[in-house]
Amino acid sequence: MKILVPVKRVIDYNVKPRVKADGTGVDLANVKMSMNPFDEIAVEEAIRIKEAGKAEEIVAVSVGPAKAQDTLRTALAMGADRAILIETDTEVEPLAVAKILKAIVAEENPGLVILGKQAIDDDSNQTGQMLAALLGRPQGTFASKVEIEGDHVAVTREVDGGLETVKLSLPAIVTTDLRLNEPRYASLPNIMKAKKKQLDVKTAADYGVDIAPRLKTLKVSEPPVRVAGVKVADVDALVTKLKELGVA
Amino acid sequence: MKTLVWVEHDNASVKDATLHTVTAAAKLGEVHLLVAGANCRAAAEAAAKIAGVAKVHLADNAAYEHALAENIAPLIVDLMGHHDAFLAPATTTGKNVAPRVAALLDVMQLSDILSVEGEKTFTRPIYAGNAIATVESSDAKLVITVRGTAFEKAAAEGGSAAIEDVAGAGDAGLSSFVGAELAKSERPELTSAKVIVSGGRALKDSETFEQVIMPLADKLGAAVGASRAAVDAGYVPNDYQVGQTGKIVAPEVYIAVGISGAIQHLAGMKDSKTIIAINKDEDAPIFQVADVGLVADLFTAVPELTGKL
Numbered sequence: 125m126k127i128l129v130p131v132k133r134v135i136d137y138n139v140k141p142r143v144k145a146d147g148t149g150v151d152l153a154n155v156k157m158s159m160n161p162f163d164e165i166a167v168e169e170a171i172r173i174k175e176a177g178k179a180e181e182i183v184a185v186s187v188g189p190a191k192a193q194d195t196l197r198t199a200l201a202m203g204a205d206r207a208i209l210i211e212t213d214t215e216v217e218p219l220a221v222a223k224i225l226k227a228i229v230a231e232e233n234p235g236l237v238i239l240g241k242q243a244i245d246d247d248s249n250q251t252g253q254m255l256a257a258l259l260g261r262p263q264g265t266f267a268s269k270v271e272i273e274g275d276h277v278a279v280t281r282e283v284d285g286g287l288e289t290v291k292l293s294l295p296a297i298v299t300t301d302l303r304l305n306e307p308r309y310a311s312l313p314n315i316m317k318a319k320k321k322q323l324d325v326k327t328a329a330d331y332g333v334d335i336a337p338r339l340k341t342l343k344v345s346e347p348p349v350r351v352a353g354v355k356v357a358d359v360d361a362l363v364t365k366l367k368e369l370g371v372a
Numbered sequence: 373m374k375t376l377v378w379v380e381h382d383n384a385s386v387k388d389a390t391l392h393t394v395t396a397a398a399k400l401g402e403v404h405l406l407v408a409g410a411n412c413r414a415a416a417e418a419a420a421k422i423a424g425v426a427k428v429h430l431a432d433n434a435a436y437e438h439a440l441a442e443n444i445a446p447l448i449v450d451l452m453g454h455h456d457a458f459l460a461p462a463t464t465t466g467k468n469v470a471p472r473v474a475a476l477l478d479v480m481q482l483s484d485i486l487s488v489e490g491e492k493t494f495t496r497p498i499y500a501g502n503a504i505a506t507v508e509s510s511d512a513k514l515v516i517t518v519r520g521t522a523f524e525k526a527a528a529e530g531g532s533a534a535i536e537d538v539a540g541a542g543d544a545g546l547s548s549f550v551g552a553e554l555a556k557s558e559r560p561e562l563t564s565a566k567v568i569v570s571g572g573r574a575l576k577d578s579e580t581f582e583q584v585i586m587p588l589a590d591k592l593g594a595a596v597g598a599s600r601a602a603v604d605a606g607y608v609p610n611d612y613q614v615g616q617t618g619k620i621v622a623p624e625v626y627i628a629v630g631i632s633g634a635i636q637h638l639a640g641m642k643d644s645k646t647i648i649a650i651n652k653d654e655d656a657p658i659f660q661v662a663d664v665g666l667v668a669d670l671f672t673a674v675p676e677l678t679g680k681l
Contacts (some may be wrong), residue, residue, distance in 0.1 A: 140635060141499040149502050216472070220482045244616070246498055249485045253441065253471035261544035262442050265468045268610075278550060283464040284563075284619070286611050289550040290440065302600070302617050303610060338480035342493065343506040350642065353663035355654075359676045362648070365664050369646055371567050371592055371625050371681045 125235035125272075125294075126181045127170040128168045129204065130225055131197040133188050137181040150245075159195045164202075164232040165300040169270060170238050172305065178272045181205045185228055187221050189213055193323060200318035201310030207323040210220035211336065218246075220328070220335040222254035227331035229259060233234025234295065236277065240347070240369040241266050241299040252299035262292035266301040373491065376429075376451055378460035378469065381407060381415035386422065388564045389461035391528060394422055394521035397459045399488040400514075402426045405533070406451060408444060408540075410437035413651075416535050421530025423527035424495035428535045439465050442547045445472040447540035452477060457514035462620075463563075468516045479511035484620075486522040490668055492558075500616040500639035520563060521622030521643060555609045562612070565595030567625045568675030572639070573601035574670060581607040584670065586630060588678045597621065597641075599631045615640035630670045633658030650674065 135141055136156040144151050156214045159167075160213035170182045184199035187194040187210040196207035210224055229237065256263035264270070264279030268287065271278045272294075282301045310318070327337045331344035356362050375397040380387040390405075397403045403424055407416040408431040416430040429451060435443045448469070452458055458473055460466030462484045474481040485494040486504065493508045494516070559673055562568065569589040575581040581602065589596045597619070598612040616639040626644035631637060633649070633656055641647070642661055649662035652669050659665045666673060 125504075136497070138634070141502045143503045148663060150499055217480050219475060219478075241617075244500060247500065247616070248481070249467050250471035250474070250481050250483060251466065254475035256441075257445060257472040257475035263468070263472065265441075275518060281464075282610055283552075284611060286552065286554040286609065288438075288552040290438075290547050291550050292547045293545075303604070338509060338511050339482070340508045340510065341505050342418060342508055344498070345504050345506070347497070347501060347504050347642075349645075350661050350663075353647070353659075353661075355659070355665040355667060359666070359668070359673055359680060362650075362664065362666050362673075362677060363680045365648070366592075366625075366681070369625055 125179045125181065126232060127173060127179045128186050128229065128232055128234040128237045129166050129170045129182060129199065130237070130239050130251070131167065131184055131195055131199050132160040132243045133157050133186065133192040134160045134243055137161055137244055143344055143346045147345055149344050157191070159198050160240050160243045162242060162300050165302065165304050166238040166240050167199045167202050167204060168305045168307040169300060173272065174203070183208065183232055183234070185210070185225070187212065187216050187224055193369045196323055197318050198310060199322045201315040202308060206321055206334050208326055209323065209325045211325050212328060214335070216335050217337050217339060218248050218250035219254055219338065220333060221251050221276070222258055223333045224328055224331055225255050226258045227333060236295065239297070239299045241301055252297050256297040259297070259318045262296045263297060264290060264298045267298050268301050270298055270304070274300050373456040374454065375400050375403055375457045375459055376448070376455040377403060377405050378466060379405050379407045379415065379419050380461060380463060381409065381412060382463060383409055383412045384414045384418070385527070386415060386418050388525060389463050389520050391422065391525035392523045393459050393461045393518045394424065394526040395523040396485065396518045398486060398526070400491065402458055402480045404429060404455065405450065406431065408436040408439070408447060410434045420535055421529050421531050422535040423530035425531045425533040428533050429538045430535050430538045431538045433540060433542050436540070438549035439469065439648045440547050440549060441472045442544040443542065444469050445476055446544065448473045450540065453540065454514060457516060459516045459518055462517040462519050470515055470517050471528050474515035477513055477515065479513050479515055480509065481515040481517065482507065482509060483517050483520045485516055486519055500635055501642065502635065519620060521620060555611050558597045559589060561592070562595045562597055562619050565623050567592045567594035568597050568621055568623045569594045569596035569627045569629065570599065570601055570631060571607070571629050572599040572631035574603060575602060575607055578607045584674050588674055591678055591681045617666055628658050629660070629674060631658055632656045633661065634667050
């Protein structure tokens with residue numbers, strides 16, 4: 125079985141994003157970028173499945189600017205076998221990414237596609253579900269456990285009330301939640317080796333996919349700022365405050 | 373515009389998340405509801421009483437019992453033949469089903485909206501709530517998930533909508549439900565609680581979490597939350613997690629105990645009306661958003677606080 129792992133280059137999760145003064149977006153110039161944390165978990169899971177002898181090849185794919193090659197090299201250094209970059213300088217919406225991925229799935233024919241549950245920049249949480257819909261395949265979203273059993277995969281999902289397990293027929297689409305695993309660090313020798321692995325660069329047009337956005341961002345603004353609070357001296361003062369608030 | 377709202381229910385009653393979503397849907401036009409499940413007529417009857425609802429579609433079929441997206445999405449796509457917008461609460465069920473519907477309709481979804489600005493214009497948070505985007509859709513039909521805490525609840529009584537049975541295609545044969553492990557809690561539900569007491573990594577282990585946080589929560593009639601650090605360390609189950617990757621809450625009072633206030637945590641609670649922080653590190657980022665802060669060791673301060681309430 126082959127596993128396809130889509131990864132996204134996003135602002136590093138430790139960086140506090142700054143909204144541009146003209147309201148056109150978030151300032152990404154000279155900001156540290158990294159692989160989306162949920163995608164690292166997806167890469168790790170694919171590697172673990174391969175290490176368990178249940179997959180032969182892992183293909184990492186990214187839709188993004190030329191610099192997304194760095195993100196793919198990171199995936200290769202972790203253990204992916206080869207990579208595909210769909211290069212574009214515009215931001216691509218989840219629906220268009222799902223359409224591109226559908227075309228790649230048609231070419232590569234993976235048994236499993238593992239994505240992160242959401243990207244920490246647009247916070248959409250859509251691409252995996254949309255890909256599953258376009259392919260007419262089952263989806264196991266927000267996975268905290270993935271077990272392949274013959275022609276099925278059992279996915280334990282993190283849902284609002286706790287956990288839920290579903291059984292999906294393969295091929296299937298899985299999206300990762302934070303607790304699925306702890307991603308490994310790429311070692312220096314593996315980072316060197318990753319430079320020699322195959323990385324194909326293509327465009328959306330190669331797959332005949334229209335990536336024109338459906339949503340127009342009219343404005344990006346700062347969230348309302350909270351008014352600075354007070355510090356109280358001791359527990360008694362806190363009790364008084366809680367009484368004022370009517371909760372005690 | 374005719375809207376269709378996904379109803380979250382337990383076969384007998386309607387969950388609060390739906391009531392918030394109805395308010396958002398009413399801003400767009402006539403509100404229709406979809407109650408899907410197995411043996412869920414009682415839920416449809418409860419849904420028909422929600423104020424402002426014009427019609428309830430009831431899909432009662434064993435295939436819809438566990439809201440598997442593969443079975444539910446085609447049902448919704450059928451109904452979207454005569455609706456202009458589909459709205460679901462941004463719960464794990466809504467987030468699972470809605471994008472599948474959107475892709476089948478070939479439209480881009482609007483995730484987690486905070487406000488309705490116009491017929492096709494909405495605001496939504498991006499970058500873990502560090503920026504708010506105003507976006508306009510150019511699609512013919514809308515698929516939206518709604519952040520519950522951003523909209524008031526619709527009244528659960530006062531409506532008298534007609535219930536109409538819909539068939540749907542049933543089981544798509546792609547997936548099946550195996551089982552669920554639901555966390556048991558007698559306390560109020562996290563996303564709808566008026567008061568939340570939340571604990572972080574500083575609580576040390578599950579026993580001290582239990583000893584320190586639970587009595588305070590019980591005294592205040594509060595729900596219990598946690599930071600990701602506390603969940604990852606195994607102090608509490610993951611459905612307690614508040615933050616970008618957990619639940620988004622906006623209670624009247626949020627009490628953060630031993631939580632430093634990382635941006636991913638703040639993304640889940642910074643719309644709370646009053647934030648109270650108890651932390652021994654006076655430079656902890658949580659104090660930058662807290663209305664009331666107490667710099668103290670939580671192991672002495674919290675039991676003292678509980679005792680004095």
